[in-house]
Structures are given as C-alpha cells and as structure tokens.
Amino acid sequence: MIKRKTIQYDLVLEAVKKLQCHATADEIYNELIKEHPNISKGTVYRNLQRLCEMGEIRKREIPGEPERFDHICSDHYHARCIKCGHVFDVDMEYITDMEKSIKNTHGFVFTGHDIVFKGICQECKNKL
Structure with a gap:
C-alpha cells in the first residue's frame, strides 16, 4: 500500500x-x-x-x-550531557566493523551499534 x-x-x-x-x-x-x-x-x-x-x-x-x-540519517555517534540531558552529535568517523571485535557474541547476530558518550556540555561546564 x-x-x-x-x-x-x-x-x-x-x-x-x-x-x-x-x-x-x-x-x-x-x-x-x-x-x-x-x-x-x-x-x-x-x-x-x-x-x-x-x-x-x-x-x-x-x-x-x-x-x-x-534529522541526520547516516550512522554517527552522540554525546549526552549528564547535567542538562542535551544530546549532541559527535564529530568522529563511524566505525563500521566494530562488531567484528566482539570476542563472545553469545549467539547474537549483530546488525549495528549506537554509542552515546557521556560528559558535561560546554554550557553546563561554564556554570560550574
């Protein structure tokens, strides 16, 4: 349809x-x-x-x-501020074959990954 x-x-x-x-x-x-x-x-x-x-x-x-x-549909990473919760894009190359380095898959068939880094954003850092 x-x-x-x-x-x-x-x-x-x-x-x-x-x-x-x-x-x-x-x-x-x-x-x-x-x-x-x-x-x-x-x-x-x-x-x-x-x-x-x-x-x-x-x-x-x-x-x-x-x-x-x-709004960005390509694979990329994110960072989340632990103070305000805002989510930002991380400017780094996406590692397409990261799943290949998993030693024990526990039977999973991996289809991709999402990584969210955590830290304190510039605005919250300035408030400290």
Whole structure:
C-alpha cells in the first residue's frame, strides 16, 4: 500500500529539521502547536513513526530517556550531557566493523551499534 505524504507529514519533518536537537516527540509537538494549534499529539506521533519508516529521520534510543528523533540519517555517534540531558552529535568517523571485535557474541547476530558518550556540555561546564 502506497502512503501519500500529507501536510502534517511535511510539518513534522520540517519541525525535526528546524529543531536539530535530537528532540523528543513531545518537544516536536510543542514546537508545532505554536503555529498549528489544531495538530494533535497522535498525529505528530504517527507521522514521526512514518518518517522513520520512510528513512526521512532516525529514531535514537538513549537508555533511560524518551525516544529522540534525528534529522541526520547516516550512522554517527552522540554525546549526552549528564547535567542538562542535551544530546549532541559527535564529530568522529563511524566505525563500521566494530562488531567484528566482539570476542563472545553469545549467539547474537549483530546488525549495528549506537554509542552515546557521556560528559558535561560546554554550557553546563561554564556554570560550574
């Protein structure tokens, strides 16, 4: 079944690209209702899922955090500030064959990896 792109689909995609901050679904919704107060939270959630399925954005899962959505779809690493929780892109080459160095796979067939570095961002560091 071919799914057509809707105005809401485009609005949600634009919001993710505009925010560029690895926003949560709620943050994206809160951004959208500023200019489109009639858009529902369910519409935003459904379109985020569709955008992920279509490869327009990527879902980023960070343990202990709500899902975040990234406008950059290529494989890359992230850093999360342990003070404010903000998530940043890390400027380093993605290691494509890292899984090959796993000594005991415990029967897993590895299909990729996500790494989130942790630390204190510049803004929080300046507050110390």
